[in-house]
Amino acid sequence: MYRQKGDIMHVDAINLIDILEQKFEKDHAKVIARAIDEAISESVKQQSTILTTKEDLANLKAEIIKWMFIFWIGQIGILTGIIFAILKLYFS
Numbered sequence: 001m002y003r004q005k006g007d008i009m010h011v012d013a014i015n016l017i018d019i020l021e022q023k024f025e026k027d028h029a030k031v032i033a034r035a036i037d038e039a040i041s042e043s044v045k046q047q048s049t050i051l052t053t054k055e056d057l058a059n060l061k062a063e064i065i066k067w068m069f070i071f072w073i074g075q076i077g078i079l080t081g082i083i084f085a086i087l088k089l090y091f092s
Helices: 013-021 026-091
Strands: 002-005 008-011
Touching: 013 026
Parallel strands: none
Antiparallel strands: 002 008
């Protein structure tokens, strides 16, 4: 009943119309099938947006961790330099 097409899932309208025609008139079945297809397509688009947002957050987290390590290395370098300067002044 469903088929995957790229990143968007579409309802197989012909099969859906056949099923709906058993319960409804042909015109009503087509309208209902289109409404279901549009609802599913919209839902998939929303889910795609949510997944994209989660991917962006994961990338941002990795970027923040990278910059934290760079900051820590810089701080260690500065503190090491200050300690060596103080020791040099003390022992000279």
